[in-house]
Amino acid sequence: MNVTKIDEKYLVSTFYVFFLIHASQTGIGMLNFQRLVAQYTEQDAWISVIIMGLSTHLIVWMIYKMLLPSYDILAIHDLCLGRILGKVISTGLVLYFLLMSVVVYRTYIEIIQLWIFPWISTWELGLFIGFIIYYFVSGGFRKLTGLAFFGVVLPSILFFTLYFPLRYAHLDNLIPILNHSFIDILKSSKSASLVFVGFETLVVYHPYIKNPEKSKKWAHIALLYTTFLYVVITLVTLVYYSQGQLQETLWPTLSMTKIIELPFIERFEYIFIFTWFLVILPTVCIPIWSCTRLLKKMYKMRPKLSLPCLMIFIYIVSIFIENQAMVDTLGNLTNELSFYFVFLYIPVLFFLFSIRRRLTNR
């Protein structure tokens, strides 16, 4: 069995689960998810966001049901799928986490190239960001938790910038309420999933939580907070843009911040993008750390060896993604994958797990 207890000094306090979950959910998607969500439901987009948010609670509930003390995904795979199939799927999981971090990493570089430095080359910026990622991941899980903490606390000041677009709000943009079919709303919900996923790394770092039983509460609070944040952002976007405008805007959140004017600063989106670095960093680092952890447990690969390999892999892949079209394609692919992993694979696994438990209990 793949269950090992982690040394007490490497564990993180229970309430950091809030920051870990929230930080791994918020990322690049927050800058442009409104357009995708409003595609099918227009002014009712916020309902889809709420539905999606609530369904994540169900998933996290399932995850916690499966994760017995000091269990992680490998132990669950062992239990439900057997050794060989479990290993195959776990390896797939490593690739999935890797893909997730590549997408965020490359998209952030793309944003900087698009909005700030059109002349900067991917390899240059990628090298620099890669070094920072390496520095944090090599610090171990506790340092990542600190990063998640600062990645939530410091950028939360940006929340107040939503006040500025509200001054140009057209509240009647929101009516009529609920004039879309249920299918449309669900379709939109699926699009909204891209900003909600990311918390599934919980299945890897679960053994590192000091008191997993109590951490449930914080995980759910984190999900609730995320949902609240997204609903507010969606509502502000909906009242600020008209539907036609919104469908033409590539980065609605960034474009919204453009209107902020202060006596000493203009073009506020610069500040926004730079501070966003703190937001995306945990969403890149935590999956990479999860990869090293899985590789270590499955193939006995030392993180000292696997981390540089992973970083080089990510770096090379990101150089080969040349333009925005490719970034988008890869992003969409990952979103699909994430959706099916979180909302299809985890329930299936949960189903298998419950059967298995029931059998063994008898």
Added chain:
Amino acid sequence: MFRKQNHKNKLIRNIDGFLIQASKSSDFKTLHLDKPNIELFFFSTLIDEETLNHFLLLPLQEHSPFENINDVIKYIPISEIHLCSENPEQAGEKIRKGHILIRLKSDNTNFALVNVKNGKRGLRESNDTENEFSVVGPKLGFIEDIETNMKLLRQQFSGSKLIFEELTMGSMTTTRVVIGYIEDITNSEHVNTVRQRLRDLDLDFVESALIDQTISDHSNTPFPLFLSTERVDRVTYTLLLGQVIIICDGSPYVITGPSTFFDFFISPEDYYLPWIVGSFFRIIRLFGVFFSVFATPLYVAILTHHYVIIPKDLLGPIIESRVNVPFPPFLEVIFLEITIELLREAGARLPTKVGQTLGIVGGIVIGQASVEAALSSNVLLIIVALSALASFTTPIFKMANTIRLLRFPLVLLAAGWGGFGIIAGFTLMLGHLMRLKSFGTPYLAPIYPFRITDFKDGFIRSPFRYTTTRPSFLRPQKKRRYQVNEGKDEFDDE
């Protein structure tokens, strides 16, 4: 790195060995007296000649001759006299500390050691705080003499709770080093860590700043991991909170630990002023740090890469002031920053009065001239001067140095990648700070690990009514400092 090797000290067989060795020095004196039939051995630089003449030689001459050594010491009116016949090593040590060895000419094995130490030579008179100044509150500081320093602390504490543990360190200097803590308040883990690290240390020369660096948890960091201070009130306060102190003979700086990053921005003055004023000053200080680190990098970033974020009304004056400057902002900043650093360094090395003149010459003349010569812009001159000023608000000199250093890599990053360079540098700095530990205690506490209760005395200085508990990151044995009854402060003795 500094691990102790097992020294094979050559044991001195008898006292004669020591005396022969010592007589190679010119200040080692031997007196062979005939009238009283005795011999005296001493370092003339260490003893008080007046005491020697009046209380030793005079009475001895009156009462001679002597039968044995017990006879001799009967007539010496000095309290600290040791009679010994063996343990020559300890005797040698005593002579080195200002004792006089007396023995009869006829008897080589029995001798007496008399303390005629000259305590005053080489010590300064005043013990004002010189480098950590405060307007309100006591101005008492430590000096180079360990006895005085221990006395200053001992007389503050009631009872016997304050524990001093003495170690002798240094292979060549044999310096006295004292660990101080308060029993049943300070976590014994901290004391054990300090004791162990000091014992493992092998240095030929011991000084408090050296100890500070060699026992620290991380050696590759610009940040000071322990707070060293010359203020008595500050050390008293840290002891009360449950920290350990290290006093080292020959150094007016006392090391206190475990320290956190925010300890360095606390001034004892905060506690002597009303809490609102004290908090305001503390916030100003923290703002000063922020400004001092980020102001010039932001200037470089904005003027090199992001001039679009300046509103057009502000853009006018900035362009006007820079219109004749031929250099890119990066060179302009480096030029001025290095000028300021040179001024500071020269001011620190020169005698006080010359230093003041230099400050005026440098600050006004060079600054003004460089603007007129179009080597730098007015706006930058203001920013650089302000950020230099802001860095001096940090109460602990070591930290102020670090703060000034931090802006240089940031300026470099800002020149390369603009605002992104700054945020990346900031993130790296944060990551570095998260890794640091001081005696095993997280350096960034109470922010990370986050402890809301410790914020009461963090960014602001809350009223004494609310700071009744010791900070939890120090894991003190007793949490409560004092009890508060109906708004009136009452110290709880338990």
